[in-house]
Amino acid sequence: MPRVSIIISNFNGARFLPRLFQSLREQRGVETELIVVDRQSTDGSAELLAAEPGIVVLTEPPETGLVAGYHAGSARATADLLFFCNEDMWFDPDCLQRLAERIDLPNRVGATDPWQWTYDGSEWIHGGTRFLPARWALNSPEPRRAADFRVPLPAGEVIPFPCAGAVMIHRDVYRELGGWDTSFFLDHEDTDLFLRAWQRGWRSVVVPEAKVYHAVNASNVQTLTSIQVTVSQRRYVSQRANLGVIAVKYFSWQALPWAALNWPAVVLNNLSKGRWSFVSRDFQVLRELVRRLPAAWRFRQANTGYNYYYPGEQFFRVPEFSAPCRSGPEPR
Numbered sequence: 024m025p026r027v028s029i030i031i032s033n034f035n036g037a038r039f040l041p042r043l044f045q046s047l048r049e050q051r052g053v054e055t056e057l058i059v060v061d062r063q064s065t066d067g068s069a070e071l072l073a074a075e076p077g078i079v080v081l082t083e084p085p086e087t088g089l090v091a092g093y094h095a096g097s098a099r100a101t102a103d104l105l106f107f108c109n110e111d112m113w114f115d116p117d118c119l120q121r122l123a124e125r126i127d128l129p130n131r132v133g134a135t136d137p138w139q140w141t142y143d144g145s146e147w148i149h150g151g152t153r154f155l156p157a158r159w160a161l162n163s164p165e166p167r168r169a170a171d172f173r174v175p176l177p178a179g180e181v182i183p184f185p186c187a188g189a190v191m192i193h194r195d196v197y198r199e200l201g202g203w204d205t206s207f208f209l210d211h212e213d214t215d216l217f218l219r220a221w222q223r224g225w226r227s228v229v230v231p232e233a234k235v236y237h238a239v240n241a242s243n244v245q246t247l248t249s250i251q252v253t254v255s256q257r258r259y260v261s262q263r264a265n266l267g268v269i270a271v272k273y274f275s276w277q278a279l280p281w282a283a284l285n286w287p288a289v290v291l292n293n294l295s296k297g298r299w300s301f302v303s304r305d306f307q308v309l310r311e312l313v314r315r316l317p318a319a320w321r322f323r324q325a326n327t328g329y330n331y332y333y334p335g336e337q338f339f340r341v342p343e344f345s346a347p348c349r350s351g352p353e354p355r
Contacts, residue, residue, distance in 0.1 A: 025123040026054040027191070028100035029108065032092035033059050034085050034254075035066040036110030039238065044075060046113040052120030056102055059110075060092035088208035088261070090187065097202060105197055108189045111142070111238035121233040122191040125179060133196030133225040134217070136185030137233035138354070144236055147354035149186055151176030151229040153346070154339050159288060162262075164214065164269040165278070166285050168339035175351035176229050183344040184217035185227050189235045196225055204322075206315050209254075210262035215269055218338050222273075222329040231352045259304050263289065264311040271319040272326065273335025281336075 029047060033040070047055060057078045061068055062085040072080050079099055083092045093107045104123055114137075122135040139149035151174040160169035176182070185191075187203075190213070200219045203212055217227055263286070270282035286308065293301040323330065338344075 026102040027104045028056045028102040029106045030096035031059045033110040034062040035064045037066045037068040039111045042113045049116045050119045051116050058096040060096045090203035090212045091205040094205050103194050106191045113236050115234040118233045134192040134227040136229045137235045138231045139235045139237045142238040152182045154344050164266045165336050165339040177351040179228050182229050184213045187213035208261035209258045211265040222333040260307045263308040267312045268319045272322050275334040278336035
C-alpha cells in the first residue's frame with residue numbers, strides 16, 4: 024500500500040480544516056502522514072490543530088508564501104510520495120490512491136495532477152494543461168504562449184506542469200529538482216519547478232479520476248499583518264515578478280528581450296483601463312524583481328548546462344504540451 028506524506032499550507036483556514044481532515048482520513052488504498060504548516064493564523068486554527076490527533080504541526084511566517092510552507096513541511100515528511108495541497112480543499116476518497124498509481128519512475132513519470140472543481144462541486148475549474156499560441160499573453164513567462172488549464176485530457180496524458188494547489192510528486196524527484204523555489208510568494212511556482220523537471224527528463228501526467236474540491240482564492244482577502252497588505256496585493260506584485268524571475272533563471276539570451284517586454288505591456292494595459300492602483304503596483308514589481316535578481320542569476324549560472332541544451336522558452340513550445348485533446352473524459 025503506498026504511503027503518502029500530505030503537506031498542507033494553512034493560513035487562517037480554520038473553517039475549511041475539519042472537512043479537509045475528514046476527507047483525508049477517509050482516503051482508501053493509501054497510508055497517510057499529515058503535516059500542517061500553519062502560517063501564523065489568527066482565526067483559531069492553532070487551537071483546532073492542537074485538538075487533532077496524529078498531525079505534525081509546523082509554523083512559517085505568512086508573508087513568505089505558499090511554497091515556503093510546503094518546503095518546511097517536506098523537510099519533515101517521511102513517505103516516498105509527497106502530496107502538497109492548500110487548506111481550502113477536500114477530496115474524493117480514492118483521490119490519493121489514483122494519483123499514486125500513476126507515478127511511474129521507470130518511465131520517468133514523477134508527478135501527477137488531479138482535476139479540480141469548485142468547493143461545492145458545481146463547476147469544473149482545472150483539468151489538463153496545454154500551451155497555446157497567443158498574440159501576447161500577459162500572464163506567461165513566454166508572452167507568445169498562453170496556458171489553458173481546462174483541457175479535458177484523458178488519464179495519463181502528459182502535461183507541462185501540475186497545479187501547485189494540489190500535486191503529488193515522488194520524493195526522489197522532488198529532491199533531484201531542488202524543491203520549490205521559496206522566493207515565490209504565489210503563482211507560477213509550479214511552472215518553475217516543473218520546467219526544471221522537463222529539463223531533467225521528468226514528466227507529469229493528469230489524473231481526471233482523482234477529484235479535488237477547492238475554494239479558489241479564499242485567502243486573497245486575508246491581511247498579512249507583518250507587512251500590512253492584503254494577500255491579493257502581495258500576490259499581484261509577486262506573480263508579476265515571478266514571470267521575470269523564471270525568464271532570468273532559464274531563458275536563452277535571445278528570448279530574454281521578449282520576456283522583458285511583458286512589464287511595459289502590463290503597464291500600458293493598466294493605463295489604458297485606468298487601473299491607477301495597479302500601475303503603482305507595477306513599479307513595486309520592478310523593485311521586487313531587482314531584489315530577487317541576484318538569487319535568480321546564481322541559479323542561472325548553476326543551471327547553465329541544462330539551459331544550454333534545454334532553453335526555458337522551448338518548454339512552452341514542446342509539441343507534446345501543445346497537442347490537442349484526444350477525446351478525454353467529460354467533466355462531471
